[in-house]
Amino acid sequence: xxxxxxxxxxxxxxxxxxxxxxxxxxxxxxxxxxxxxxxxxxxxxxxxxxxxxxxxxxxxxxxxxxxxxxxxxxxxxxxxxxxxxxxxxxxxxxxxxxxxxxxxxxxxxxxxxxxxxxxxxxxxxxxxxxxxxxxxxxxxxxxxxxxxxxxxxxxxxxxxxxxxxxxxxxxxxxxxxxxxxxxxxxxxxxxxxxxxxxxxxxxxxxxxxxxxxxxxxxxxxxxxxxxxxxxx
Amino acid sequence: xxxxxxxxxxxxxxxxxxxxxxxxxxxxxxxxxxxxxxxxxxxxxxxxxxxxxxxxxxxxxxxxxxxxxxxxxxxxxxxxxxxxxxxxxxxxxxxxxxxxxxxxxxxxxxxxxxxxxxxxxxxxxxxxxxxxxxxxxxxxxxxxxxxxxxxxxxxxxxxxxxxxxxxxxxxxxxxxxxxxxxxxxxxxxxxxxxxxxxxxxxxxxxxxxxxxxxxxxxxxxxxxxxxxxxxx
DNA sequence: GAATAGCTTCGTCTCTCGCCGAAATGTGAC
DNA sequence: GTCACATTTCGGCGAGAGACGAAGCTATTC
Numbered sequence: 441x442x443x444x445x446x447x448x449x450x451x452x453x454x455x456x457x458x459x460x461x462x463x464x465x466x467x468x469x470x471x472x473x474x475x476x477x478x479x480x481x482x483x484x485x486x487x488x489x490x491x492x493x494x495x496x497x498x499x500x501x502x503x504x505x506x507x508x509x510x511x512x513x514x515x516x517x518x519x520x521x522x523x524x525x526x527x528x529x530x531x532x533x534x535x536x537x538x539x540x541x542x543x544x545x546x547x548x549x550x551x552x553x554x555x556x557x558x559x560x561x562x563x564x565x566x567x568x569x570x571x572x573x574x575x576x577x578x579x580x581x582x583x584x585x586x587x588x589x590x591x592x593x594x595x596x597x598x599x600x601x602x603x604x605x606x607x608x609x610x611x612x613x614x615x616x617x618x619x620x621x622x623x624x625x626x627x628x629x630x631x632x633x634x635x636x637x638x639x640x641x642x643x644x645x646x647x648x649x650x651x652x653x654x655x656x657x658x659x660x661x662x663x664x665x666x667x668x669x670x671x672x
Numbered sequence: 673x674x675x676x677x678x679x680x681x682x683x684x685x686x687x688x689x690x691x692x693x694x695x696x697x698x699x700x701x702x703x704x705x706x707x708x709x710x711x712x713x714x715x716x717x718x719x720x721x722x723x724x725x726x727x728x729x730x731x732x733x734x735x736x737x738x739x740x741x742x743x744x745x746x747x748x749x750x751x752x753x754x755x756x757x758x759x760x761x762x763x764x765x766x767x768x769x770x771x772x773x774x775x776x777x778x779x780x781x782x783x784x785x786x787x788x789x790x791x792x793x794x795x796x797x798x799x800x801x802x803x804x805x806x807x808x809x810x811x812x813x814x815x816x817x818x819x820x821x822x823x824x825x826x827x828x829x830x831x832x833x834x835x836x837x838x839x840x841x842x843x844x845x846x847x848x849x850x851x852x853x854x855x856x857x858x859x860x861x862x863x864x865x866x867x868x869x870x871x872x873x874x875x876x877x878x879x880x881x882x883x884x885x886x887x888x889x890x891x892x893x894x895x896x897x898x899x900x901x902x903x904x
Numbered sequence: 905g906a907a908t909a910g911c912t913t914c915g916t917c918t919c920t921c922g923c924c925g926a927a928a929t930g931t932g933a934c
Numbered sequence: 935g936t937c938a939c940a941t942t943t944c945g946g947c948g949a950g951a952g953a954c955g956a957a958g959c960t961a962t963t964c
Binding site for chain 1: 909910911912913914
Protein backbone atom coordinates (compact mmCIF):
# COMPACT_ATOMS: atom_id res chain seq x y z
CA UNK A 441 0.00 0.00 0.00
CA UNK A 442 1.53 3.30 -1.00
CA UNK A 443 0.46 6.90 -1.13
CA UNK A 444 1.52 9.88 -3.17
CA UNK A 445 5.00 10.02 -4.64
CA UNK A 446 7.53 11.90 -2.54
CA UNK A 447 9.06 14.32 -5.00
CA UNK A 448 11.49 15.60 -2.39
CA UNK A 449 13.62 12.47 -2.85
CA UNK A 450 14.59 12.95 -6.51
CA UNK A 451 14.46 16.74 -6.18
CA UNK A 452 16.89 16.75 -3.28
CA UNK A 453 19.25 14.49 -5.23
CA UNK A 454 19.17 16.93 -8.16
CA UNK A 455 19.27 19.98 -5.94
CA UNK A 456 22.99 20.39 -5.53
CA UNK A 457 25.01 22.45 -8.03
CA UNK A 458 27.67 19.80 -8.53
CA UNK A 459 25.08 17.05 -8.98
CA UNK A 460 23.18 19.34 -11.34
CA UNK A 461 26.27 19.64 -13.52
CA UNK A 462 26.79 15.87 -13.38
CA UNK A 463 23.32 14.98 -14.59
CA UNK A 464 23.38 17.76 -17.17
CA UNK A 465 26.55 16.20 -18.55
CA UNK A 466 24.84 12.80 -18.55
CA UNK A 467 21.89 14.33 -20.40
CA UNK A 468 24.24 14.11 -23.38
CA UNK A 469 23.12 10.47 -23.40
CA UNK A 470 26.37 8.64 -23.13
CA UNK A 471 28.06 6.76 -20.30
CA UNK A 472 30.80 8.75 -18.59
CA UNK A 473 33.41 7.48 -16.12
CA UNK A 474 33.47 8.90 -12.60
CA UNK A 475 36.70 10.85 -13.07
CA UNK A 476 35.39 12.73 -16.10
CA UNK A 477 32.23 13.57 -14.22
CA UNK A 478 34.32 14.95 -11.35
CA UNK A 479 36.09 17.22 -13.83
CA UNK A 480 32.82 18.25 -15.47
CA UNK A 481 31.37 19.14 -12.09
CA UNK A 482 34.49 20.94 -10.94
CA UNK A 483 34.98 18.93 -7.74
CA UNK A 484 37.54 16.47 -6.44
CA UNK A 485 37.25 12.78 -7.23
CA UNK A 486 36.26 11.92 -3.69
CA UNK A 487 33.54 14.55 -3.63
CA UNK A 488 32.20 13.38 -6.99
CA UNK A 489 32.18 9.82 -5.70
CA UNK A 490 29.95 10.90 -2.84
CA UNK A 491 27.61 12.74 -5.24
CA UNK A 492 27.40 9.70 -7.49
CA UNK A 493 26.52 7.58 -4.49
CA UNK A 494 23.63 9.93 -3.76
CA UNK A 495 22.41 9.85 -7.36
CA UNK A 496 22.60 6.04 -7.40
CA UNK A 497 20.69 5.79 -4.13
CA UNK A 498 17.93 7.97 -5.57
CA UNK A 499 17.78 5.74 -8.64
CA UNK A 500 18.58 8.57 -11.02
CA UNK A 501 21.73 7.09 -12.54
CA UNK A 502 22.93 3.57 -13.34
CA UNK A 503 26.47 2.30 -13.47
CA UNK A 504 28.39 -0.19 -15.60
CA UNK A 505 31.71 -1.59 -14.49
CA UNK A 506 34.25 -1.81 -17.27
CA UNK A 507 37.71 -2.67 -16.09
CA UNK A 508 38.85 -0.20 -13.51
CA UNK A 509 36.40 2.41 -14.76
CA UNK A 510 32.85 2.93 -13.60
CA UNK A 511 30.69 4.34 -16.35
CA UNK A 512 27.62 6.25 -15.22
CA UNK A 513 24.52 7.03 -17.27
CA UNK A 514 21.00 8.30 -16.61
CA UNK A 515 18.83 5.49 -15.30
CA UNK A 516 15.92 5.95 -17.72
CA UNK A 517 14.28 8.27 -20.21
CA UNK A 518 11.87 9.26 -17.42
CA UNK A 519 14.82 10.68 -15.51
CA UNK A 520 15.91 12.56 -18.62
CA UNK A 521 12.34 13.86 -18.94
CA UNK A 522 12.34 15.15 -15.38
CA UNK A 523 15.64 16.94 -15.93
CA UNK A 524 14.32 18.53 -19.10
CA UNK A 525 11.19 19.64 -17.27
CA UNK A 526 13.35 21.25 -14.59
CA UNK A 527 15.43 22.98 -17.25
CA UNK A 528 12.26 24.66 -18.48
CA UNK A 529 11.75 26.38 -15.15
CA UNK A 530 15.40 26.92 -14.22
CA UNK A 531 17.32 30.18 -14.49
CA UNK A 532 20.17 30.27 -17.00
CA UNK A 533 23.71 30.16 -15.77
CA UNK A 534 25.66 33.32 -16.53
CA UNK A 535 28.49 33.28 -19.02
CA UNK A 536 31.65 34.61 -17.42
CA UNK A 537 34.53 33.67 -19.72
CA UNK A 538 35.34 33.58 -23.41
CA UNK A 539 35.90 29.85 -23.06
CA UNK A 540 32.38 29.42 -21.69
CA UNK A 541 31.07 31.54 -24.54
CA UNK A 542 32.76 29.27 -27.07
CA UNK A 543 31.31 26.13 -25.47
CA UNK A 544 27.88 27.76 -25.43
CA UNK A 545 28.13 28.58 -29.15
CA UNK A 546 29.08 24.99 -29.95
CA UNK A 547 26.15 23.65 -27.98
CA UNK A 548 23.83 26.10 -29.65
CA UNK A 549 24.79 24.85 -33.10
CA UNK A 550 24.41 21.12 -32.43
CA UNK A 551 24.31 18.91 -29.39
CA UNK A 552 22.79 15.73 -28.04
CA UNK A 553 19.73 15.87 -25.81
CA UNK A 554 19.76 12.48 -24.04
CA UNK A 555 19.48 10.30 -27.14
CA UNK A 556 18.52 12.69 -29.92
CA UNK A 557 19.78 15.85 -31.61
CA UNK A 558 19.08 19.39 -30.45
CA UNK A 559 20.38 22.83 -31.36
CA UNK A 560 20.33 24.29 -34.88
CA UNK A 561 21.07 20.88 -36.38
CA UNK A 562 18.15 19.42 -34.41
CA UNK A 563 15.84 22.05 -35.89
CA UNK A 564 17.17 21.37 -39.39
CA UNK A 565 16.44 17.65 -38.99
CA UNK A 566 13.00 18.46 -37.64
CA UNK A 567 12.18 20.44 -40.79
CA UNK A 568 13.40 17.59 -42.95
CA UNK A 569 11.32 15.02 -41.04
CA UNK A 570 8.19 17.14 -41.36
CA UNK A 571 8.58 17.90 -45.06
CA UNK A 572 9.21 14.24 -45.83
CA UNK A 573 6.09 13.21 -43.91
CA UNK A 574 7.78 11.06 -41.28
CA UNK A 575 6.33 13.16 -38.48
CA UNK A 576 3.58 15.75 -38.34
CA UNK A 577 4.21 19.34 -37.32
CA UNK A 578 4.63 19.33 -33.58
CA UNK A 579 4.14 21.93 -30.88
CA UNK A 580 6.28 21.85 -27.79
CA UNK A 581 5.33 18.96 -25.54
CA UNK A 582 3.02 17.45 -28.15
CA UNK A 583 3.65 14.01 -29.47
CA UNK A 584 2.30 11.78 -32.19
CA UNK A 585 2.20 8.22 -33.48
CA UNK A 586 3.84 6.98 -36.66
CA UNK A 587 1.89 7.93 -39.81
CA UNK A 588 0.05 5.22 -41.75
CA UNK A 589 0.90 4.30 -44.38
CA UNK A 590 4.50 4.94 -43.47
CA UNK A 591 6.20 7.11 -46.12
CA UNK A 592 9.14 5.78 -48.11
CA UNK A 593 11.78 8.13 -49.41
CA UNK A 594 15.46 8.90 -49.53
CA UNK A 595 15.56 10.17 -45.94
CA UNK A 596 13.76 7.14 -44.58
CA UNK A 597 16.02 4.85 -46.56
CA UNK A 598 19.31 6.61 -45.80
CA UNK A 599 18.77 6.71 -42.04
CA UNK A 600 16.81 3.45 -41.84
CA UNK A 601 13.87 5.00 -40.05
CA UNK A 602 11.09 2.56 -39.24
CA UNK A 603 7.95 2.60 -37.10
CA UNK A 604 8.19 0.57 -33.90
CA UNK A 605 6.04 -0.71 -31.07
CA UNK A 606 6.49 0.26 -27.45
CA UNK A 607 5.47 2.73 -24.79
CA UNK A 608 7.65 5.52 -26.00
CA UNK A 609 5.98 8.11 -28.26
CA UNK A 610 6.99 7.94 -31.92
CA UNK A 611 7.79 11.65 -32.07
CA UNK A 612 7.71 14.33 -29.43
CA UNK A 613 8.27 18.07 -29.74
CA UNK A 614 11.08 18.97 -27.35
CA UNK A 615 11.95 22.56 -26.55
CA UNK A 616 15.13 23.46 -24.86
CA UNK A 617 16.87 26.64 -24.11
CA UNK A 618 18.36 27.29 -27.54
CA UNK A 619 15.34 28.35 -29.46
CA UNK A 620 11.64 28.85 -29.41
CA UNK A 621 10.87 26.06 -31.89
CA UNK A 622 10.59 22.38 -31.12
CA UNK A 623 13.06 19.74 -32.26
CA UNK A 624 12.10 16.09 -32.58
CA UNK A 625 12.54 13.69 -29.65
CA UNK A 626 10.96 10.28 -29.13
CA UNK A 627 11.70 7.14 -31.12
CA UNK A 628 12.34 8.96 -34.41
CA UNK A 629 14.73 11.37 -32.75
CA UNK A 630 16.71 8.50 -31.26
CA UNK A 631 16.71 6.54 -34.53
CA UNK A 632 17.99 9.34 -36.74
CA UNK A 633 20.68 10.38 -34.29
CA UNK A 634 21.99 6.87 -33.81
CA UNK A 635 22.02 6.30 -37.58
CA UNK A 636 23.76 9.63 -38.27
CA UNK A 637 26.33 8.80 -35.62
CA UNK A 638 26.91 5.25 -36.90
CA UNK A 639 27.24 6.38 -40.52
CA UNK A 640 29.65 9.20 -39.71
CA UNK A 641 27.37 12.14 -40.52
CA UNK A 642 28.20 13.63 -37.16
CA UNK A 643 31.12 13.44 -34.74
CA UNK A 644 30.60 13.73 -31.02
CA UNK A 645 32.95 15.80 -28.90
CA UNK A 646 34.69 13.71 -26.28
CA UNK A 647 34.11 16.03 -23.34
CA UNK A 648 30.73 17.65 -23.89
CA UNK A 649 27.30 17.29 -25.37
CA UNK A 650 28.41 19.19 -28.46
CA UNK A 651 28.19 17.50 -31.85
CA UNK A 652 29.89 18.46 -35.10
CA UNK A 653 28.46 17.85 -38.56
CA UNK A 654 31.16 16.12 -40.63
CA UNK A 655 31.97 17.11 -44.21
CA UNK A 656 30.36 13.91 -45.43
CA UNK A 657 27.33 14.56 -43.24
CA UNK A 658 26.98 18.14 -44.46
CA UNK A 659 27.10 17.03 -48.09
CA UNK A 660 24.60 14.20 -47.67
CA UNK A 661 22.28 16.41 -45.63
CA UNK A 662 22.26 19.20 -48.25
CA UNK A 663 21.53 16.67 -50.97
CA UNK A 664 18.71 15.21 -48.93
CA UNK A 665 17.20 18.64 -48.30
CA UNK A 666 17.30 19.42 -52.01
CA UNK A 667 15.65 16.15 -53.02
CA UNK A 668 12.97 16.46 -50.38
CA UNK A 669 12.14 20.05 -51.29
CA UNK A 670 11.91 19.23 -55.00
CA UNK A 671 9.25 16.67 -54.20
CA UNK A 672 7.16 19.24 -52.40
CA UNK B 673 24.10 35.99 -23.02
CA UNK B 674 23.27 32.94 -21.02
CA UNK B 675 24.35 29.32 -20.88
CA UNK B 676 22.67 26.11 -19.85
CA UNK B 677 19.85 26.19 -17.33
CA UNK B 678 20.89 25.52 -13.75
CA UNK B 679 18.50 22.81 -12.65
CA UNK B 680 19.89 22.82 -9.12
CA UNK B 681 17.94 26.00 -8.37
CA UNK B 682 14.40 24.65 -8.83
CA UNK B 683 15.44 21.17 -7.71
CA UNK B 684 16.84 22.46 -4.44
CA UNK B 685 13.67 24.44 -3.82
CA UNK B 686 11.59 21.27 -4.34
CA UNK B 687 14.03 19.06 -2.47
CA UNK B 688 12.73 19.46 1.05
CA UNK B 689 9.98 17.17 2.37
CA UNK B 690 7.86 20.01 3.72
CA UNK B 691 8.18 22.00 0.51
CA UNK B 692 7.41 18.83 -1.43
CA UNK B 693 4.14 18.47 0.47
CA UNK B 694 3.35 22.14 -0.12
CA UNK B 695 3.75 21.99 -3.89
CA UNK B 696 1.97 18.64 -4.05
CA UNK B 697 -0.96 20.29 -2.29
CA UNK B 698 -0.81 23.17 -4.78
CA UNK B 699 -0.78 20.63 -7.62
CA UNK B 700 -4.49 20.41 -6.82
CA UNK B 701 -4.67 23.59 -8.88
CA UNK B 702 -6.21 26.01 -6.50
CA UNK B 703 -4.87 28.92 -4.47
CA UNK B 704 -4.30 28.07 -0.82
CA UNK B 705 -3.56 30.45 2.08
CA UNK B 706 -0.27 30.14 3.94
CA UNK B 707 -1.83 28.78 7.14
CA UNK B 708 -3.54 25.90 5.34
CA UNK B 709 -0.31 25.06 3.59
CA UNK B 710 1.46 24.97 6.95
CA UNK B 711 -1.11 22.46 8.16
CA UNK B 712 -0.86 20.42 4.95
CA UNK B 713 2.92 20.26 5.29
CA UNK B 714 2.79 19.47 9.00
CA UNK B 715 4.98 22.36 10.13
CA UNK B 716 4.48 25.53 12.16
CA UNK B 717 3.28 28.72 10.53
CA UNK B 718 6.68 30.36 10.86
CA UNK B 719 8.45 27.41 9.25
CA UNK B 720 5.94 27.32 6.41
CA UNK B 721 6.44 31.03 5.87
CA UNK B 722 10.14 30.44 5.39
CA UNK B 723 9.46 27.60 2.93
CA UNK B 724 7.08 29.75 0.95
CA UNK B 725 9.71 32.48 0.78
CA UNK B 726 12.11 29.94 -0.76
CA UNK B 727 9.53 28.74 -3.28
CA UNK B 728 8.72 32.33 -4.24
CA UNK B 729 12.39 33.18 -4.67
CA UNK B 730 12.80 30.20 -6.99
CA UNK B 731 9.80 31.37 -9.01
CA UNK B 732 7.87 28.16 -8.44
CA UNK B 733 4.83 29.69 -6.76
CA UNK B 734 2.98 32.97 -7.08
CA UNK B 735 1.02 34.79 -4.44
CA UNK B 736 -2.17 36.86 -4.34
CA UNK B 737 -2.93 39.14 -1.42
CA UNK B 738 -6.54 39.00 -0.37
CA UNK B 739 -7.18 40.82 2.86
CA UNK B 740 -5.08 39.43 5.63
CA UNK B 741 -4.59 36.16 3.77
CA UNK B 742 -1.89 35.35 1.25
CA UNK B 743 -3.07 32.83 -1.31
CA UNK B 744 -0.36 30.79 -2.96
CA UNK B 745 -0.58 28.89 -6.24
CA UNK B 746 1.84 27.24 -8.66
CA UNK B 747 3.50 29.85 -10.86
CA UNK B 748 2.79 28.16 -14.20
CA UNK B 749 1.79 24.95 -15.93
CA UNK B 750 5.50 24.40 -16.64
CA UNK B 751 6.06 24.16 -12.89
CA UNK B 752 3.19 21.69 -12.64
CA UNK B 753 4.79 19.73 -15.47
CA UNK B 754 8.13 19.56 -13.68
CA UNK B 755 6.44 18.33 -10.50
CA UNK B 756 4.59 15.64 -12.44
CA UNK B 757 7.83 14.58 -14.11
CA UNK B 758 9.45 14.26 -10.70
CA UNK B 759 6.50 12.23 -9.44
CA UNK B 760 7.20 9.70 -12.20
CA UNK B 761 10.64 8.98 -10.80
CA UNK B 762 9.86 9.42 -7.10
CA UNK B 763 9.36 6.64 -4.56
CA UNK B 764 5.92 6.36 -2.99
CA UNK B 765 5.35 7.55 0.55
CA UNK B 766 4.43 4.78 2.94
CA UNK B 767 1.00 4.60 4.48
CA UNK B 768 1.22 4.51 8.26
CA UNK B 769 -2.22 5.28 9.61
CA UNK B 770 -5.84 4.42 8.92
CA UNK B 771 -6.47 8.10 8.39
CA UNK B 772 -3.79 8.21 5.71
CA UNK B 773 -5.28 5.10 4.16
CA UNK B 774 -8.65 6.78 3.94
CA UNK B 775 -7.21 9.91 2.31
CA UNK B 776 -5.29 7.73 -0.12
CA UNK B 777 -8.46 5.86 -1.11
CA UNK B 778 -10.27 9.12 -1.73
CA UNK B 779 -7.47 10.43 -3.91
CA UNK B 780 -7.37 7.15 -5.77
CA UNK B 781 -11.02 7.41 -6.70
CA UNK B 782 -10.98 11.01 -7.94
CA UNK B 783 -8.75 14.01 -7.57
CA UNK B 784 -7.49 17.08 -9.37
CA UNK B 785 -4.14 17.06 -11.10
CA UNK B 786 -3.31 20.78 -11.47
CA UNK B 787 -6.28 21.72 -13.66
CA UNK B 788 -7.76 18.41 -14.78
CA UNK B 789 -9.18 15.21 -13.33
CA UNK B 790 -7.15 12.17 -12.33
CA UNK B 791 -7.85 8.94 -10.45
CA UNK B 792 -10.56 6.46 -11.38
CA UNK B 793 -12.88 9.26 -12.43
CA UNK B 794 -10.13 10.65 -14.65
CA UNK B 795 -9.81 7.27 -16.36
CA UNK B 796 -13.57 7.03 -16.79
CA UNK B 797 -13.66 10.44 -18.47
CA UNK B 798 -10.71 9.43 -20.65
CA UNK B 799 -12.66 6.41 -21.94
CA UNK B 800 -15.66 8.59 -22.64
CA UNK B 801 -13.58 11.15 -24.54
CA UNK B 802 -11.97 8.45 -26.66
CA UNK B 803 -15.20 6.63 -27.51
CA UNK B 804 -16.90 9.89 -28.45
CA UNK B 805 -14.02 10.82 -30.73
CA UNK B 806 -12.96 13.99 -28.96
CA UNK B 807 -9.45 12.68 -28.44
CA UNK B 808 -7.53 9.79 -29.92
CA UNK B 809 -6.20 6.92 -27.84
CA UNK B 810 -3.15 8.26 -26.05
CA UNK B 811 -0.09 6.65 -24.60
CA UNK B 812 1.59 8.16 -21.60
CA UNK B 813 3.39 11.37 -22.49
CA UNK B 814 1.89 11.45 -25.97
CA UNK B 815 -0.25 14.32 -27.06
CA UNK B 816 -2.44 15.21 -29.98
CA UNK B 817 -4.23 18.05 -31.71
CA UNK B 818 -7.99 18.48 -31.93
CA UNK B 819 -9.61 16.19 -34.50
CA UNK B 820 -10.99 17.69 -37.72
CA UNK B 821 -13.84 17.84 -38.31
CA UNK B 822 -14.58 18.27 -34.64
CA UNK B 823 -17.20 15.75 -33.50
CA UNK B 824 -20.55 16.91 -32.14
CA UNK B 825 -22.39 14.86 -29.58
CA UNK B 826 -24.05 14.87 -26.20
CA UNK B 827 -20.73 14.89 -24.32
CA UNK B 828 -19.35 17.77 -26.34
CA UNK B 829 -22.57 19.68 -25.90
CA UNK B 830 -23.08 18.97 -22.21
CA UNK B 831 -19.57 20.00 -21.18
CA UNK B 832 -19.15 22.69 -23.85
CA UNK B 833 -15.92 21.23 -25.21
CA UNK B 834 -14.46 23.23 -28.08
CA UNK B 835 -11.15 23.23 -29.94
CA UNK B 836 -8.92 26.20 -29.19
CA UNK B 837 -5.73 27.84 -30.38
CA UNK B 838 -2.61 28.23 -28.30
CA UNK B 839 0.65 26.63 -27.36
CA UNK B 840 -0.84 24.09 -25.01
CA UNK B 841 -1.49 20.63 -26.49
CA UNK B 842 -5.15 19.79 -27.07
CA UNK B 843 -4.90 16.48 -25.24
CA UNK B 844 -2.02 14.86 -23.42
CA UNK B 845 -1.77 11.42 -21.84
CA UNK B 846 -0.83 11.92 -18.20
CA UNK B 847 0.16 9.02 -15.97
CA UNK B 848 0.31 9.36 -12.27
CA UNK B 849 0.72 6.99 -9.47
CA UNK B 850 -2.79 5.58 -9.33
CA UNK B 851 -2.78 3.34 -12.34
CA UNK B 852 -0.90 2.21 -15.33
CA UNK B 853 -3.25 3.82 -17.84
CA UNK B 854 -3.20 7.44 -18.96
CA UNK B 855 -5.83 10.02 -18.13
CA UNK B 856 -6.41 13.09 -20.25
CA UNK B 857 -4.59 16.34 -19.53
CA UNK B 858 -4.10 19.35 -21.79
CA UNK B 859 -6.79 21.75 -22.95
CA UNK B 860 -9.55 19.13 -23.07
CA UNK B 861 -8.72 17.93 -19.57
CA UNK B 862 -8.94 21.46 -18.22
CA UNK B 863 -12.16 22.20 -20.12
CA UNK B 864 -14.09 19.16 -18.96
CA UNK B 865 -13.01 19.56 -15.35
CA UNK B 866 -13.90 23.22 -15.17
CA UNK B 867 -17.29 22.51 -16.80
CA UNK B 868 -18.01 19.57 -14.47
CA UNK B 869 -17.08 21.73 -11.50
CA UNK B 870 -19.17 24.71 -12.66
CA UNK B 871 -22.23 22.55 -13.40
CA UNK B 872 -22.07 20.71 -10.09
CA UNK B 873 -21.13 17.27 -11.40
CA UNK B 874 -18.29 17.16 -8.91
CA UNK B 875 -17.59 18.71 -5.53
CA UNK B 876 -14.08 19.55 -4.44
CA UNK B 877 -12.92 18.80 -0.92
CA UNK B 878 -11.85 21.91 0.92
CA UNK B 879 -8.63 20.53 2.34
CA UNK B 880 -7.22 18.20 -0.28
CA UNK B 881 -6.96 17.39 -3.95
CA UNK B 882 -9.78 14.86 -3.58
CA UNK B 883 -12.93 15.31 -5.62
CA UNK B 884 -16.35 13.71 -5.07
CA UNK B 885 -18.79 12.85 -7.84
CA UNK B 886 -22.16 14.34 -6.89
CA UNK B 887 -25.43 12.42 -7.26
CA UNK B 888 -26.39 14.64 -10.15
CA UNK B 889 -22.96 14.14 -11.70
CA UNK B 890 -23.13 10.37 -11.31
CA UNK B 891 -26.54 10.23 -12.97
CA UNK B 892 -25.59 12.47 -15.89
CA UNK B 893 -22.32 10.62 -16.37
CA UNK B 894 -24.00 7.19 -16.50
CA UNK B 895 -26.52 8.48 -18.99
CA UNK B 896 -23.75 9.92 -21.12
CA UNK B 897 -21.82 6.65 -21.05
CA UNK B 898 -24.92 4.74 -22.14
CA UNK B 899 -25.68 7.09 -25.03
CA UNK B 900 -22.09 7.10 -26.22
CA UNK B 901 -21.76 3.33 -26.11
CA UNK B 902 -25.01 2.81 -28.00
CA UNK B 903 -23.63 4.91 -30.81
CA UNK B 904 -20.56 2.72 -31.12
C1' DG C 905 54.68 -9.34 -8.82
C1' DA C 906 55.54 -4.46 -8.54
C1' DA C 907 53.88 -0.24 -10.09
C1' DT C 908 50.22 2.64 -11.69
C1' DA C 909 45.61 4.33 -12.39
C1' DG C 910 40.69 4.86 -11.20
C1' DC C 911 37.69 5.02 -7.68
C1' DT C 912 35.87 4.70 -2.93
C1' DT C 913 36.14 5.05 2.12
C1' DC C 914 37.43 7.54 6.14
C1' DG C 915 38.29 11.41 9.14
C1' DT C 916 37.46 16.04 9.89
C1' DC C 917 36.11 20.62 9.26
C1' DT C 918 32.82 24.20 8.30
C1' DC C 919 28.65 26.05 7.03
C1' DT C 920 23.96 26.11 6.00
C1' DC C 921 19.38 24.41 6.56
C1' DG C 922 15.23 23.44 8.89
C1' DC C 923 12.90 23.69 13.04
C1' DC C 924 10.44 26.17 16.79
C1' DG C 925 8.58 29.90 19.97
C1' DA C 926 8.29 34.68 20.85
C1' DA C 927 7.72 39.03 19.25
C1' DA C 928 6.53 42.19 15.48
C1' DT C 929 3.71 43.53 11.52
C1' DG C 930 -0.36 44.19 9.05
C1' DT C 931 -5.33 43.62 7.99
C1' DG C 932 -10.15 43.10 8.96
C1' DA C 933 -13.97 43.08 12.44
C1' DC C 934 -16.61 45.32 15.94
C1' DG D 935 -9.80 52.70 18.61
C1' DT D 936 -9.24 48.21 20.03
C1' DC D 937 -9.31 43.46 19.50
C1' DA D 938 -8.57 39.25 16.86
C1' DC D 939 -6.46 36.81 13.42
C1' DA D 940 -3.02 35.67 9.58
C1' DT D 941 1.47 35.97 8.52
C1' DT D 942 6.32 37.31 8.82
C1' DT D 943 10.66 38.31 11.23
C1' DC D 944 14.01 37.26 14.73
C1' DG D 945 16.94 34.50 17.74
C1' DG D 946 18.80 30.32 18.74
C1' DC D 947 19.45 25.42 18.54
C1' DG D 948 20.76 20.89 16.55
C1' DA D 949 21.63 18.06 12.73
C1' DG D 950 23.31 17.01 8.44
C1' DA D 951 25.46 18.14 3.94
C1' DG D 952 29.32 19.08 1.27
C1' DA D 953 34.04 19.94 0.89
C1' DC D 954 38.95 18.14 0.93
C1' DG D 955 43.19 15.08 1.53
C1' DA D 956 44.97 10.77 2.94
C1' DA D 957 44.66 6.11 2.86
C1' DG D 958 42.70 1.77 1.08
C1' DC D 959 40.92 -1.36 -2.71
C1' DT D 960 40.99 -3.40 -7.09
C1' DA D 961 42.16 -4.00 -11.83
C1' DT D 962 45.25 -3.10 -15.61
C1' DT D 963 50.11 -2.66 -17.19
C1' DC D 964 54.76 -3.76 -17.64
